Amino acid sequence: MGLYVQLLVDGLFLGGLYTLAAIGISLSYGVIRIINFAHGEFVMLGSYAAFWLATLYKLDPLTSLPLVVLGGGVAGYLLFRWVIRHVLEAPHLNQILLTFGISLVLQNLAVVLWTGDLRSATSVVSYAAAELGPVLLTFSRLIAFVVAVLLVVALLGWLKWSELGRATRAVAQNQQAALLMGIPIRFIYALSFGISAALGAAAGGLLSFLIPLSPWMGFPLVVKAFAIVALGGLGSVMGAIAGAMLLGLSETAVSYVLPGGSGWAEGVSFVFLLGILLLRPRGIYGQALEEQHR
């Protein structure tokens, strides 16, 4: 029994991190219809920002998280205004090439600025843990999960109850109708891209004390995030959450249950995801999204 509770706890913790990494991609695709291959680099830059704030100014990565999120948001907003908006009407291939190019530029910039050395920050919660019967709760992952949940809830609340959030949903549902209603869709695009980057940077800030950092850490994360977004249904924020939780839980379950499972977790989980996509080719929430567009 203890094993299954531990499995559930660890799966949820991992799913929380995956949610934060993937939800930004889902938001930017849902609103702007751009597949942002540079999203992983926002995660990477968020990690480095938290690392350097910890190293140079002794700021705990959890304390510096608001700064990292704000910095990521501003950087994303400006990147959209200066670069991305020029390809809004271009074919998808051009958009992909542009974001892929931005990703390479940011990776190489990070190498030039900080070298390729692996780094890792330490938080006050890094090595704290509590044993609740047979279940081990590591505080670093627990707090990362709680922060991820808070940020996702804040995003969902903003989308549901704020005026700008409603405008963002309107643009996601029907751009032409939103434009006719007087919604400044270019501003909404830039805002969504900024929020998407801020969420990526937040994921990075939390990862800075959980996994090793390097200029290339973004790409594997973004590959996983795309799988999550495809599973949940392209452009659906709720779908991204469901996909991330499903992936986190399935990976952890395989790790715990199969002998040598940690080595097989990703492979088996992706086969499982493939099975779901065969049954629901539009992803878990894809159908609902399509109906909304009609």
Added chain:
Amino acid sequence: MKRSAGCTATALALAAMVTWPALGQAQEPIRIGAPFELTGRFAAYGTAGKRGVEMAVDAYGKRVLGRPIEVKYVDVQSNAQVTVSAMTELLEQERVDYVIGPITSGVVSWATPPWRQRKPVWLVPGSSSTRNETELGKEKYFFHPYPWDYDYHASLTAMLKHYIGTGKKLAIVYSDGAYGRAHLPHAKEAFAGAGYRIVLEELVREGAADYSPALLKVRQARPDLLLGLVQTADAILLTKQAKSANVGVPYLVGTVYAALNEWQKATGAAGDGWLSVTSYMPNLKRPGNPKYPKLFPSSDDWEKAFRARYNREPEFLDPLNYVAAVMLFMAIDRAGSIEKDKVVAELEKMDEPTFYGRAKYTKSKGGTLHQAFSAMIVMQRQNGKSVVIYPPEVAKGKLITAGP
């Protein structure tokens, strides 16, 4: 007078015609390919290799046989496709005479098929995986100045037997890449052979974001020793998670990663207690070679020159690549030619004391024809410092248990 001047001119012209090709050859550079992992997940290894070769070229006066040494450094990006194309370009377009690098086992295995096309003399100052030994060890033009994985485990088990005796329980966590899988059978053989009981073998994915499940299994197995057969990035995650999961294992055993500055900085206090094997570490106070004091100075002098140039502490791969490259230059000089068989013969004959150890290529236990520097030392991280604990003749401290 006119006739005499004409004769002189003709003689000069003839002399020029005869000596021109030789002069041309004298100026033609000796091309050395240096494919290193300068970026990507193994960048720390490749950049150390490059630094070592750079220092060797300068120490040698940038010339061999009166010809300039031209090193073509290429970044293989720790990537399979880039490695294959970089090696192919060095061998087929640049037509290099010798190759030094890459360093890591996986990258060396990717570089092997293109190397086989022309088979120049190839020095690999790194790569501990015996998969590469099986593939390359019997090759006449392959030189391996670095220990193989069985040397790691022989040193570790000898140290453990020395301090804690035998009969202890061991858990092994190994990665699914070339490194972990190649180390596993040798680790099992060495530890079981030394009288340790293996109670858990747990496979983990390279580059995974969470090792909690594997570490929970380790906690449940209650071993006396945990052996992590993973590479640096995964080792950082394993170390930090082992600390936060409070695995409660008295002895934490790594391979070479705990000797790397990169791992030490990234893990901080979580690294305390981890053991590592290495072929070199700073402040060993080893003597130089009195016959070649400029090429092989004492370890203190070499480290001083290194720090002055790079403003950092040397890693074990910096001096290794330095010594391996200097050995190659000396062999070319002694051969009086760049013809590879003559250079190989000189490398085989070479036997020089250096601050890195005895520079002599011999046959390895696993059958590599040209193997050097197999001896290793064992160190442990104690209170944020690296302390040599084995062999006893160079030990500066004793084995302690990992803290809670």
